[in-house]
Amino acid sequence: MGANQNRSGWPDGGSALPRPAGWTEQRLPVRLKLSMGFVALMALGMAAGAAWLSWTGRPATGIPLAAGAIFLGHVVGLSTRVWGTRRRSSRTSTLTATPDGTKGVTFSYSAWSYYWLTAVLVMTELLAVAVTVGAALSATVVGVVLAVVIGVLAMVVGWVLVTMLRLAPGKLVLSPTGVHHRSLTSTHFIPWYAIVGVSADWIGTPIIAVKAFPSADTRVRRPMGRFGSGEVQFLPLMVIRTAWLATDPTTVYHALSFYHAHPELRAELATPEALDRIGNGVHKALPA
DSSP, X not given: OOTTBOXXXXXXXXXXXXXXXXXXXXXXXXXXXXXXXXXXXXXXXXXXXXXXXXXXXXXXHHHHHHXXXXXXXXXXXXXXXXXXXOOOXXXXXXXXXXXXXXXXXXXXXXXXHHHHHHHHHHHXXXXXXXXXXXXXXXXXXXXHHHHHHHHHHHHHHHHHHHHHHHHOSOEEEEOSSEEEEEOSSOEEEEEGGGEEEEEEEEESEEEEEEEEOOOTTOEEEOTTTTTTOGGGGGTTSEEEEGGGBSSOHHHHHHHHHHHHHOXXXXXXXXXXXXXXXXXXXXXXXXXX
């Protein structure tokens, strides 16, 4: 294997590309790091308590502790995925079809990100349903009010979960006609002619911002309406949260920037040539 290739056999272009200052100049708040550390310690403590109860012959008593440890552990896992800065693989997927009938280079969302978020939402939903049923069976005024409030929360969480799974898998597709983004709860397409710039920014977490002006060919679909607007709340910008990408965000950012700057090469986005160019590091493959 060559020195410039990763284990998947793809040239490790992402490792050679400069990481945007919009990400490297930002730091996670110390309070957030301490909070996640505290939650992790709670999860370990609950797991230890559950193990001790099981060891002393009281496994049933330890079930709530074990369930709490699993839930908090997944919260920590999701937080690490969302706020983590570890670089991911520079590999892109193969060419895929786009809604407009062309093909394009696809950067898929990470299966691990889906796992952590789905697990947290499912466990939250189960807990909310259990609390709702328990509160309703109490037959008290406070219990009924609590059942209604928690029941509404359960419906919202379920709605988000179903919408997210219906749109899965999320992805970003660069095609000759424009940029397609299927996020967790919405879809967004911007034609190349409407894009005025690409930048690496920070909105709580690192993002790639595709700056554009409104156009007749721009398409937005929000299955949850404005309630679940997610990234499309920033319209006419397209916002891609890098935490969800399976590909190294640096590679995605430079690929977007490159094809925005070189309209004469966008036709190759429907061919393997684009995969080769991106895999080899687009900053090294500028035309003569």
